[in-house]
Amino acid sequence: MLFRPWHEHSGSWFWWGRALCTDEEYNALWRMTWEHLTGKRGIEGLVWAISPNYMDRDFEQWETRYPGDAYVDVVGLDCYASPDREGYIRQMHAGLGSLQRFCETHGKILAVTETGLEGLPDPRWWTGTLSEAIAGFPVSYVLTWRNASDRPTHFYAPYPGQASAEDFAAWIRQDKITVL
16 A cells, blocks of 8 residues: 655644744654554555655755665655646756655655646646656656546546646557546
8 A cells, every 4th residue: 555644734824834844853753653553553565655745945955854775665746736837847847857766865755745736627637747747757656636526627547528638648658547
């Protein structure tokens, strides 16, 4: 099972975020969670993913909130699209490039741990934007955010008949992706 606790820790919208707890407190929280679940509870088979969110300024500062190689298996990027296609692609390239170097140094797996475009108004978003955003990076998986049942326009994955559904299928074939 893939487990991604305390995500987007380089931002400050969660209580474990940069402005709300220190690097030492964050790292201690991660290790305490790891030790409780793997040690005290004896849970085996968890794949631990850490996922900083992309920040235009000082993105590499997320590394001060890295609990150590023994506690992390996957390093991923949380980065959401906006109507600014080129800006999103630039952010993904910058973030994935930085994380790829980190993964190579630390022997970790690279992923896109959260992404998407709310409402998917672009019928070619998958092949025209996301594919370009991750091209050339050894990304192990891409996770889009939720499709909310109580908010009809709040969705990040296509459904049958949605404007980008055919493009999603084309993206899977084009990039040889396995959907789970």
